[in-house]
Amino acid sequence: MTMLHMAVLVLSLVGFMALAMAMPKHNRHLLRSELSVFQKRSLRLLGWSLLVLALGLCLRQWGVGIGMVTWLGWLTIAGMVLAFCLPNGPDRKRVSRRKIRDHG
Numbered sequence: 001m002t003m004l005h006m007a008v009l010v011l012s013l014v015g016f017m018a019l020a021m022a023m024p025k026h027n028r029h030l031l032r033s034e035l036s037v038f039q040k041r042s043l044r045l046l047g048w049s050l051l052v053l054a055l056g057l058c059l060r061q062w063g064v065g066i067g068m069v070t071w072l073g074w075l076t077i078a079g080m081v082l083a084f085c086l087p088n089g090p091d092r093k094r095v096s097r098r099k100i101r102d103h104g
Contacts, residue, residue: 012078015050
């Protein structure tokens with residue numbers, strides 16, 4: 001059972017990462033290059049496929065009621081992990097509080 005939870009989390013996290021890399025902003029941030037249209041579409045397809053696969057695992061194991069809730073819970077955790085990791089990339093510049101106060 002624990003391995004299934006970990007599989008759903010990893011599939012969700014990798015799916016979200018693939019979707020993020022297909023976006024121009026995150027693509028430049030993570031890969032420091034532009035992807036071709038084919039590569040972006042492939043990443044989108046991969047990302048959505050992994051999320052659907054994670055949903056399928058949850059539905060197969062727990063049925064529709066509990067499976068959907070479990071999948072949404074792991075999606076939330078994977079999304080939060082990715083949201084907190086993306087802004088802390090190497091090329092992000094920190095804005096000092098003094099600059100924020102001066103402009104605010």
